Amino acid sequence: MGKTKKNNTKRVIPENEEFENFRMYHQLQYDRIDKLESRRETFSNFVITISAGIYLVGFGDLSKLNLISGIFLPVIISLINLSSIIFAHRSKHYIKMHQERAKIARAEYAPQLNSISSKVEKIDSMKDPLRRDMIYRYLHVSIIVIAILSVLGYFYYGIKI
Numbered sequence: 006m007g008k009t010k011k012n013n014t015k016r017v018i019p020e021n022e023e024f025e026n027f028r029m030y031h032q033l034q035y036d037r038i039d040k041l042e043s044r045r046e047t048f049s050n051f052v053i054t055i056s057a058g059i060y061l062v063g064f065g066d067l068s069k070l071n072l073i074s075g076i077f078l079p080v081i082i083s084l085i086n087l088s089s090i091i092f093a094h095r096s097k098h099y100i101k102m103h104q105e106r107a108k109i110a111r112a113e114y115a116p117q118l119n120s121i122s123s124k125v126e127k128i129d130s131m132k133d134p135l136r137r138d139m140i141y142r143y144l145h146v147s148i149i150v151i152a153i154l155s156v157l158g159y160f161y162y163g164i165k166i
Contacts, residue, residue: 026113035105045096049141052089056082056148064155066089075159079152086145086152092140 063078064070111119130136
């Protein structure tokens with residue numbers, strides 16, 4: 006890295022300001038990736054908790070099954086889980102965009118760092134069926150399937166209005 010010099014105010018000033026700008030930009034991209042991944046997981050966990058709570062309250066006593074608990078609550082569960090799947094899918098595009106920005110910045114401003122990164126074979130996480138976002142997606146889809154089965158069970162065992 007570049008040398009630094011001190012001025013009279015005892016503030017350290019980087020000699021190579023361009024490299025410092027690159028470093029801050031590169032870090033910003035990975036900070037944004039971290040925030041997107043954290044938001045996605047927090048939202049998924051929140052939706053899973055809400056879904057479990059709705060099932061506990063709505064289906065706690067099957068003798069009191071009615072139109073709201075038999076149809077309305079499973080539809081709500083399906084919709085919020087579908088929104089979580091969509092949110093995770095959309096955020097993946099932004100994560101990939103920030104990764105690509107960081108890669109381009111490395112190639113332009115830190116070719117030595119980029120050559121180190123290119124020496125290690127990158128695993129294509131998009132092809133991994135057990136990656137973290139897919140596990141969440143499988144869980145949300147299974148909750149949606151359970152909600153659909155709940156509605157079908159409600160129609161099968163009789164409608165009480």
